Amino acid sequence: MGLFCMPSLGADMEAGKLVEWLKQPGDSIASGDIIAVVETQKGAIEIEAFETGTLDQLLVPIGQTVPVGTPLAAIRGAGEAPVAIPAAPPMPAAPIAAPLMQVSPATPTFGSAVKASPAARKFAEEHGIDLAGVTGSGPEGAIVFVDVETASRAGGMPKPAAPAPAKPAAAGLEGMRAAIGAAMSRSKREIPHYYLGHAADVTTATAWLAQRNADCAPQDRILFSALLLKAVAVSLAGFPEFNGHFGKDGYVAAKSVHLGMAIALRGGGLIAPAIHDADKLSLAEAMTRLHDLVNRVRAGRFRSSEMSDPTATLTSLGERGADWVLPVIYPPQVAIVGAGSPVEEPRVVDGQIVPRTICHLTLGADHRASDGHRGALLLRAIAERLQKPEAL
Amino acid sequence: MTRDEIQAILIEEIGNIAPEADLTALDPEADLREALDMDSISFLNLLIALGHRLGVQVPEKDYPKLATLRLAVAYLAAAH
Numbered sequence: 001m002g003l004f005c006m007p008s009l010g011a012d013m014e015a016g017k018l019v020e021w022l023k024q025p026g027d028s029i030a031s032g033d034i035i036a037v038v039e040t041q042k043g044a045i046e047i048e049a050f051e052t053g054t055l056d057q058l059l060v061p062i063g064q065t066v067p068v069g070t071p072l073a074a075i076r077g078a079g080e081a082p083v084a085i086p087a088a089p090p091m092p093a094a095p096i097a098a099p100l101m102q103v104s105p106a107t108p109t110f111g112s113a114v115k116a117s118p119a120a121r122k123f124a125e126e127h128g129i130d131l132a133g134v135t136g137s138g139p140e141g142a143i144v145f146v147d148v149e150t151a152s153r154a155g156g157m158p159k160p161a162a163p164a165p166a167k168p169a170a171a172g173l174e175g176m177r178a179a180i181g182a183a184m185s186r187s188k189r190e191i192p193h194y195y196l197g198h199a200a201d202v203t204t205a206t207a208w209l210a211q212r213n214a215d216c217a218p219q220d221r222i223l224f225s226a227l228l229l230k231a232v233a234v235s236l237a238g239f240p241e242f243n244g245h246f247g248k249d250g251y252v253a254a255k256s257v258h259l260g261m262a263i264a265l266r267g268g269g270l271i272a273p274a275i276h277d278a279d280k281l282s283l284a285e286a287m288t289r290l291h292d293l294v295n296r297v298r299a300g301r302f303r304s305s306e307m308s309d310p311t312a313t314l315t316s317l318g319e320r321g322a323d324w325v326l327p328v329i330y331p332p333q334v335a336i337v338g339a340g341s342p343v344e345e346p347r348v349v350d351g352q353i354v355p356r357t358i359c360h361l362t363l364g365a366d367h368r369a370s371d372g373h374r375g376a377l378l379l380r381a382i383a384e385r386l387q388k389p390e391a392l
Numbered sequence: 393m394t395r396d397e398i399q400a401i402l403i404e405e406i407g408n409i410a411p412e413a414d415l416t417a418l419d420p421e422a423d424l425r426e427a428l429d430m431d432s433i434s435f436l437n438l439l440i441a442l443g444h445r446l447g448v449q450v451p452e453k454d455y456p457k458l459a460t461l462r463l464a465v466a467y468l469a470a471a472h
């Protein structure tokens with residue numbers, strides 16, 4: 001007997017709204033099946049089951065917003081009898097616990113004695129709510145998102161206008177901006193970042209790709225981003241201090257490389273879902289998975305496991321971006337690799353100045369988990385792999 | 393297929409990739425990817441769609457020939 005709970009889909013998520021059940025009581029469930037769709041600040045996310053059995057009972061009706069960790073449904077294992085269901089926590093949630101992505105503990109900020117989570121702070125700020133007048137229900141009486149939301153409804157506080165049906169994208173973007181703001185504020189507040197850069201010569205790689213793609217239909221072409229994805233993922237597998245999570249017990253290296261890919265959404269916003277076991281994929285598989293992920297993310301449908309478990313992130317600026325980026329780590333990860341747009345630059349090769357295609361690789365990493373010496377080795381390992389694209 | 397029909401299909405497929413863009417205001421001489429903020433995956437999606445709709449497979453070396461709406465229509469009309 002297992003409970004299927006509202007998952008935490010990122011360090012900044014405190015609650016989600018159930019919008020669709022894709023399985024009904026009596027349906028058999030296999031691990032990995034998509035059971036429900038949850039609306040979050042990042043869009044609609046398909047929630048997968050992690051066990052096998054029969055869906056016994058739905059515990060939350062469609063349309064209800066519940067805190068992370070709330071049981072959504074009961075799943076009965078083969079041969080098990082239905083058992084009693086613990087009462088779902090009421091909406092103003094008690095401390096929210098998630099195994100991997102701990103919601104940021106309330107952190108007092110300068111000039112404020114009120115303890116509140118980043119999302120609660122953000123919401124209060126946006127809605128002109130004084131946190132001093134809000135009762136907290138989180139750890140140590142901290143104010144969490146739902147408290148502020150409840151206060152804004154109950155207290156006659158200035159309430160945001162109901163989202164106009166004609167502008168769903170704009171309303172969603174506001175929520176996403178808040179989510180990005182909360183995660184990045186936490187990152188800059190808690191993570192002692194250090195940054196490194198390395199100019200990778202990708203002349204061979206781009207020429208190799210052009211040759212490989214020359215006789216391919218568009219759907220069979222491989223983009224430079226897929227090459228980067230693979231080179232970064234394989235390199236991370238050999239540098240465990242950059243691939244994992246920093247939680248309340250310190251740093252824990254991950255066993256697999258689930259590489260988060262920062263994907264810009266049309267009209268604004270950014271999401272970095274994971275490509276699972278990216279180091280084990282062939283280059284063609286990496287391209288297929290990347291293509292599929294980008295299309296699904298931009299269509300607003302992606303899966304819970306992709307959101308909840310990236311072990312490190314790659315932000316690639318594409319063909320028409322800036323030369324380089326100083327990337328900000330997505331907590332509780334400890335590293336993010338940046339790749340600038342490949343550019344033609346004069347380089348010295350064997351004593352001669354020659355034009356080469358350069359991709360400026362950067363690393364933002366957490367000093368609690370690693371030091372710059374190893375970071376430099378990681379960037380060099382990625383650059384070397386990009387020199388031998390046929391081996392990827 | 394006439395040039396106008398090809399242009400209509402091209403604009404329809406661009407609209408699928410950039411649904412928020414006002415394509416009636418699109419300058420036929422503007423750089424398509426700049427004007428519509430198309431990254432390499434969006435552009436690849438456009439080429440895949442054009443392959444299905446027009447039976448034209450645009451090789452990578454010809455990408456500059458699709459730089460603007462006017463150039464792209466001319467290229468697709470010739471290749472079709």
